[in-house]
Amino acid sequence: MQGDDMYLLTVVAEAILEEMLIDEVRAMGAAGYTVTDARGWGRHGKRRGNWRAGGNIKLEVVASSELCERIAARFKEQYESDYGLLMFTVPVALKN
């Protein structure tokens, strides 16, 4: 996967969406993903980790700029209106 112009797409979303988001990421052809449990506060209120449906997850995908854009656009269309969702990309340099 080493190459130019790789991006890290970070998605912070409600934990309840985990499986759906992962299914979408895989279907769109990402080479991999990392999920961690997360807590925080934002427009959708305090997100407590100690609560199966109420916590947040942080989903990270390293992919080409084009794929990151496609995934973000898809999530925006599908989930943004009804769920807590924060997405951003940063350029990354892969070391292996």
Added chain:
Amino acid sequence: MAFDPVVLFFLLGAIAGLAKSDLKIPMAIYEALSIYLLLAIGLMGGVKLAESELLPLLLPGLAVLAVGSLIPLIAFPVLYLLGRMPRADSASIAAHYGSVSVVTFSVAVAFLASRGLDYEGHMVVFLVLLEMPALVIGILLARMGSRGPTRWGKTLHEVIFGKSIFLLAGGLVIGFIAGPDHIEPLEPMFFDLFKGVLALFLLEMGLVASSRIADVRQYGLFLIVFAIVMPIVSAILGILLGWGLGMSLGGTLLLATLYASASYIAAPAAMRIAVPKANPALSIGASLGVTFPFNIFLGVPLYFWMAQTLYSLGG
């Protein structure tokens, strides 16, 4: 009125939360406690069920499900028409109140145990069965007059294979297969320690509920009154049905508690997927911040008193 000491642990947790104590039950322990409680309740019911005849349970079971399905159908118009709440919120809250709470049920089981009263093992079967219909009715109520697809597959998977139903039903089957004789080696773990583990779980519930109690003012008086009156109405339905079906006093209390309790684990997860327009803070706030404490402190003793009165009057 003397409170069962287990519910005082809830109060302790709530005080810790409101006072911003650094007390926190680690996530992994919370998970372990909930797995234990679900399995223990399932096993207890399964062992009792092994001692009873199954076929005569069919008709009472259908009656319990039918009356249970009425609860969201009563709650919805009250919220939607009387409370003038949005359709999605009304439907989601109605589903929470029609569904059941395992921990409230556990508190009622502990309440009966401390009074030496027995109950029918199939109450746990009802506990498993009653979780689902209200959720489906809630989703259908929310769907009426709205567009877009519902994520049915994902929702049903969440309900059936979510850990609450899965472990309750699993414990029930294991207890049923083992029966009273073979369950003995597991008794010290699952039966004798039950109340102590419940106390720890309620401590955590108090902590979680306190973060909801702080928001209660935002919900408005209507929802707070609803969260107290609705369980009483549901409990009365349960007491009349239990009495009509000739259940024991203990069984009737558990049925009343099941109807009165509102879900705050399975229902929020299912509703968040199937009715995303509904605000989860409203339904969880009402069920966990108001109805749950009401039920464990005042509701269960009240329903017991009502059932006792009916049984002494009606024979």
